[in-house]
Amino acid sequence: MNTTENSSPANSQKIRAIVVGVGLKSDPLTEIKESLLELEDLTSAWGAEVVGSSVQVLPQFQAATLMGSGKVQEITEMIQETEANVIIVDHSLSGVQGRNLEKSFGVRVMDRNQVIVDIFALRAKTYEGKLQVELAQMLDQLPRMVGAWMGSLSRQGGGIGAKGPGETALENDRRRIRERVKAIRKKLEGVRKQRKQHRSLRRRQQIPTFAMIGYTNSGKSSLLNQMTGSQVMAKNQMFATLDPTTRKVYLPEAGPAVVTDTVGFIRKLPPHLIEAFKATLEESEDADILLHVIDLSSPSMDQQVRVVDDLIQEFGWDKKPVIYVFNKIDVAPFEKQFQVKAFPRVFVSALTGEGLDKLRKQMTVALQSINEKVQLYFPKEEEYKIYELSRESQILKSEPASTGTVLEAQLTPEQLSRWGAYLLKK
Structure with missing residues (x-):
């Protein structure tokens, strides 16, 4: 095997x-x-x-x-x-x-x-991508080894003394793979921490984040290029993108934001692949809003939408706002647009740029809808926390009082949950 x-x-x-x-x-x-x-x-x-x-x-x-x-x-x-x-x-x-x-x-x-x-494995080019693929291969191989030990690591590198005392060759192979899995996970943990630091910095700078998700080959990378003027590799092939790519985009009435292009999904996605690509998937997990990119020209469009929606549910992203972006209107029959039921939706062409202004406008509307204007009260002994709040959200007004400070701020649902103890009841 x-x-x-x-x-x-x-x-x-x-x-x-x-x-x-x-x-x-x-x-x-x-x-x-x-x-x-x-x-x-x-x-x-x-x-x-x-x-x-x-x-x-x-x-x-x-x-x-x-x-x-x-x-x-x-x-x-x-x-x-x-x-x-x-x-x-x-x-x-x-x-x-x-x-x-x-x-x-x-x-x-x-x-x-x-x-x-x-x-x-064919598509992986970066250190992180290759590590994640190797982990997926190891996790895939382990359960297959029982009863199917052929051309194994021990046979390839065997010889006297290759096994530990009392170990069979199969047990030795499985032990080696588990050790390698442990080593790869440790390296990937470092990658995850680094990515988390980058995301934290964007939060402190109050930069809204969008994650492009969707079925493989739906045109996410081409759309990112068209939106941002970047040159992310975009090919008409399955899983052309493995490593997340983040680019800045300017939105009307909202200012700068970042959009991250992530690995595409597919039906029957192997669980060990999901496990191995945790660091990549976390880019979507931490995004403020999801852009679900859909190939309008695909005969299997409805099924592909269901697969991605089910994965959104499985990953626990179902509380996030989603904009459905129907791509490839330049090749899809026009009447297919009337079959679409998902909402909010935008029809675009990553090839020609048609519909991108409407997409940017919808992204601005989505951002405005998730931010709520609220009042918070910080007593004197906790006023030091106002600085922390200012690093991750927009403070609109500040009024010092004898016992503390009353603030008016624009908060996302996640921030509302975190700062709930300081909210003033309406």
Whole structure:
């Protein structure tokens, strides 16, 4: 099975893949087929040629091979006909299942999660990105190692004395991976602290923050470039952006703000990938407002919106204001705009710049709506805290009194919660 090394086609010759969708009868058939089509796109993004596809719907998954024996036989014949040298299954496989299928097929077997992680490995350019990808690979590999120990670290670097007393080779491998995971997490913690310091500085400077989120390849990086005049890498490919990029934008009646472009989402996002990219996701977690960028031209638009909305819920970001930004109006049929129900919404083209003035205006409206004008009272013995408040919010008025100071300030919901003890009741 997979090792922690990059297993992309860049390391091998002419990869010919068969993609296999496996679902349950309780699953909507359209969802199974859409997911398989997406896997074909992922396989192409990985660098392989898709030479065949197959789907099976079962009452229940088979413990040994996930799919039924008849389907295994059918795919074996497809391998001979197409000269495929890798099978990619649109479902997570256990180590045992992967090993059993490789024995039956006589070719390499991967699952959707492994392909996604490998694409991330291909795209990672920075120190932080590479660390996060390596962590995702390690977390993906650990549960597969039980019953599927093949070409392991110990076999690669084995020899007398390679194992600790009483350890099997498998136990030794798992111990090495856990140690590496611990070391990577420690390094990433340093990255997280550094990012947190940058965000804290922006808060002290009272700079509003927006985070661009959305399905992969929805045009977030192109939109950021068009909005800010920057040159962030923007390609028409899945997961072109891994590392968060922050740029300044000027908003009418609101002044400067920052917008951060983050990694794209996808359905069936591997949990270990979410775990590994915590430092990146925190950029969205700390933003004042989310810009949910949507590809209006995609046939799967509604499903993609649901996937991202579900992840917003899962990450606990559902209390944040969201602006739905429907991108690619230059290629989408005009009537699709009438099918949109999300609100507040803006229709834009990152390619032509159409609709960007409306987007900036909507961002200003959103900022004004989250800030509430309130009065606070600080008694004499706590007036030193006024300086702290001034570093993160706008103080509109200050009136000294004999027992303390009354302030009028513009606060966000988060700040209202933090400074609630000093609020004057209306």
